[in-house]
Amino acid sequence: MKPGDPVADLLRTPEHAGAPAEGAKTGLAGSVRRGCAVQLSATRQGTRLRDVRYHAFGGPEFIAACEYVARAAEGAELAAASDARAVQWLEALDLQRDALAALLVLEDAWHKLVAAHDAAAEET
Amino acid sequence: MLGLPEIEPIYMDFAATTPVAPEVAAEMQAALADFGNPSSDHAWGAAAAAHVARAAARLGDALGVAPGTLVWTSGATESDNLAIIGAARYRANRGRHIVTCRTEHKAVIDACHQLEREGFEVTWLTPDPDGRVSPEALAEALTDETVLVSLMWVNNELGVVNDIAALAAVMAAHPALFHVDAAQAFGKLPIRPADHAIDLMSVTAHKCYGPKGIGALYVAERHGVQFEPLLFGGGQQGGRRPGTLPVHQIAGFGAAAALVAQRVETDARHLAELGSRLTGRLLAVPGVLLNGSASERIGGIVNVSVEGVPGAALVAAMQPVALATGSACSSRDAEPSFVLRALGRDDVLASASLRFSLGRSTTADEVDAVAGRFEAAVSRLRGIAGDLARVAP
Numbered sequence: 402m403k404p405g406d407p408v409a410d411l412l413r414t415p416e417h418a419g420a421p422a423e424g425a426k427t428g429l430a431g432s433v434r435r436g437c438a439v440q441l442s443a444t445r446q447g448t449r450l451r452d453v454r455y456h457a458f459g460g461p462e463f464i465a466a467c468e469y470v471a472r473a474a475e476g477a478e479l480a481a482a483s484d485a486r487a488v489q490w491l492e493a494l495d496l497q498r499d500a501l502a503a504l505l506v507l508e509d510a511w512h513k514l515v516a517a518h519d520a521a522a523e524e525t
Numbered sequence: 526m527l528g529l530p531e532i533e534p535i536y537m538d539f540a541a542t543t544p545v546a547p548e549v550a551a552e553m554q555a556a557l558a559d560f561g562n563p564s565s566d567h568a569w570g571a572a573a574a575a576h577v578a579r580a581a582a583r584l585g586d587a588l589g590v591a592p593g594t595l596v597w598t599s600g601a602t603e604s605d606n607l608a609i610i611g612a613a614r615y616r617a618n619r620g621r622h623i624v625t626c627r628t629e630h631k632a633v634i635d636a637c638h639q640l641e642r643e644g645f646e647v648t649w650l651t652p653d654p655d656g657r658v659s660p661e662a663l664a665e666a667l668t669d670e671t672v673l674v675s676l677m678w679v680n681n682e683l684g685v686v687n688d689i690a691a692l693a694a695v696m697a698a699h700p701a702l703f704h705v706d707a708a709q710a711f712g713k714l715p716i717r718p719a720d721h722a723i724d725l726m727s728v729t730a731h732k733c734y735g736p737k738g739i740g741a742l743y744v745a746e747r748h749g750v751q752f753e754p755l756l757f758g759g760g761q762q763g764g765r766r767p768g769t770l771p772v773h774q775i776a777g778f779g780a781a782a783a784l785v786a787q788r789v790e791t792d793a794r795h796l797a798e799l800g801s802r803l804t805g806r807l808l809a810v811p812g813v814l815l816n817g818s819a820s821e822r823i824g825g826i827v828n829v830s831v832e833g834v835p836g837a838a839l840v841a842a843m844q845p846v847a848l849a850t851g852s853a854c855s856s857r858d859a860e861p862s863f864v865l866r867a868l869g870r871d872d873v874l875a876s877a878s879l880r881f882s883l884g885r886s887t888t889a890d891e892v893d894a895v896a897g898r899f900e901a902a903v904s905r906l907r908g909i910a911g912d913l914a915r916v917a918p
Contacts, residue, residue: 412841414528418909429917433910434873436835438917456911460837464909 407494408465415464417471422452426521428514431506433458439467439507441514443474445521450474450482463503466490470511479522482515527842527905532898534845535891540681540709540826540882541849546734549780553736556776563770564761573772580779587782587789588728589717590743596766597775600740601708602632603755604727605675607742607766608704609636611752612673612725613645616702620670624701626650626658627867628682633675633706646670655818656685656868660695671701678710682864682880683817684800684826686714693721702750708732708740712785713793713823718743724750730774734885735781739774742766792885797824799883799892806896807881810903816865816878825883830870833914834906836861836877842902846895849880 421427421442431438437459443450453474457467469490474482487504490496496504545553556576561569563577581592588595598604613623625637627649637647648666652658658676667674674696679686689705696703704725710716712733718726724747729740744750744765752765759767804827807813812832831839840850850862861875870878881895 409526412526415909420911431917433914433918434871436873436876438913440911440913440916456909456913458910458913458917459835461841464838 407469408462408496411465411468411472411494412461415468417454417468417475418457418464419454420456421454425452425454426514426517428510428512428517430509430513431458436460437463437503437506439463439510441467441471441507441510443514443518445479445518448479450477450479450518459503459506462494462496462500463507466494466496466500466504466507469494470507474511479515479518483512485511526844527902527909529842529898529901529905532845532894534847535895536847537881537883537887537891537895538847538849539884539887540684540732540880542731542737543734543884544886545736545777546781546784548784549735549777552780553773553777556773559772563772564759573770576772576776576779577770580775580782583779583786584728584741584782587786588711588719588726588743590719591746594744594746596742596744596762597770598740598742598766599738600731601630601706601727601729602740604729604740604742605630605632605704605706606636607752607755608725608727609633609673609675610639611755612702612704613640614643614753615751616672617645619700620668620672621645622668622670622672623647624650624663624666624671624674626652626676628652628656628680628864629675629677630681630706630708633677637675651867654869655821656680656683656816656864657687657818657821658692660688660691663692664695667695667699667701671699673702673704675704675706677706677708678716679707679713679823679826680817680864681709682826682862683828683868684709684822684824684882685817686710686821686823688821689723690721693723697722700749709823709826712781712789713796713825715789715793718745725752730778730781733781733785736774736777739771739778741778788885793824795824795885796883796887799887799889800824800827802889803827803881803883803892803896806893807899810900813903814874816868816870827881827883828865828878829881830865830874830878831903832874832877833910834877834903835910836879838906838909839877839879839902842906843879843895843898846898849882850876850878 425442559572563574585592726743865875
């Protein structure tokens with residue numbers, strides 16, 4: 402990884418890595434035994450996501466992708482969040498296609514997080 | 526990386542390859558000036574041939590064998606192929622059974638797979654949990670059909686040392702040839718193939734401060750120790766490995782071997798001391814496991830698995846420390862180490878492994894800096910992983 406490489410830049414300071422904030426909803430996917438797992442978490446403030454955090458187990462590209470998704474999600478409109486797709490992250494981070502399997506795990510966790518917030522919104 | 530402090534690059538991948546020693550480079554430079562073909566019958570050829578003869582004498586001296594028992598090759602991979610495929614084909618009319626171990630270098634494993642394609646049967650021994658082949662397991666595997674056994678002296682991934690004397694004692698009572706891959710042993714241990722019933726032994730220059738692209742196969746001067754060549758044309762080296770000899774490479778190997786002869790005991794003590802220092806620091810981190818025997822190992826290679834940490838991310842977090850995950854020769858493979866799997870490690874631990882390999886120039890300060898980086902990287906990655914091992918096993 403070289404300077405200017407989006408993965409290297411994201412890994413330099415993975416500022417969103419950490420435990421869920423109080424009251425956060427979570428989305429969990431993957432398996433440590435299979436080498437790739439992530440738990441995304443976020444609170445909601447009005448219609449926007451806040452306190453986006455993640456715990457990640459996987460290769461450097463996967464951790465970088467988690468950081469990328471978390472940064473993009475911070476303050477984003479929940480209504481637009483369901484459009485996020487692994488292939489977009491693959492292109493944004495300039496990753497090889499063999500990274501797609503891990504990114505699909507991240508996409509799965511992302512949609513579970515969004516669904517958890519949607520369900521909570523319906524209840525209220 | 527991962528918010529960890531910047532550190533200076535440190536090379537800790539000497540098992541993958543070593544730098545060329547200055548004395549070696551100087552010898553190669555001198556040999557390049559003598560450009561003649563060593564097979565030519567004139568003064569230029571004689572000057573080149575003198576470099577080859579001196580190198581053979583030096584390598585022979587370092588191994589305790591006669592120079593005429595050495596066949597120059599392009600490296601340990603070719604030496605292994607020549608010994609295994611060449612000897613098996615030569616002896617195919619006596620039997621078609623080979624014995625080797627699952628944790629051998631790929632050069633041995635893939636040569637054996639080639640023989641399987643040619644109709645040979647291969648018995649793949651499983652090492653004990655320490656990574657060593659037991660003489661009893663070897664003895665059990667031998668049959669009347671066995672024509673060749675190939676086992677390594679020092680495992681390239683683990684640094685574990687096989688009890689070659691005991692294994693050779695088993696082989697002494699059997700007519701099969703005994704080939705030893707000593708690529709990682711030469712320069713790190715005093716090795717004397719003639720002291721054991723070793724028929725064929727592979728060595729290479731670039732693991733002992735010589736140049737890449739040159740190796741040798743020791744062929745014992747005993748009745749029946751023969752092999753079919755893999756190359757044809759030219760008749761050099763008695764037709765056993767034809768091709769114009771790369772004089773400057775051979776001269777470099779000879780110079781590296783001379784250094785080995787002078788320094789092997791000193792180097793072994795240096796590596797044992799620093800290897801012990803590094804091992805102590807690494808194993809003090811909770812959840813760090815030493816791979817392979819704790820006692821029967823060379824000092825310069827330390828291989829650990831780390832619980833709760835993804836291997837590829839750990840390698841990235843260790844940058845700019847140069848080291849290997851799994852075998853250096855296949856570091857780019859995403860698959861968990863086949864060597865660690867053979868020892869019984871699960872896929873997660875086999876993937877989360879690092880091989881630190883030290884060399885002559887490694888210092889105590891470098892060991893401490895690398896250990897500090899390791900402690901910080903493991904802590905950071907465990908923080909990033911949180912409790913996923915529990916909630917998403």
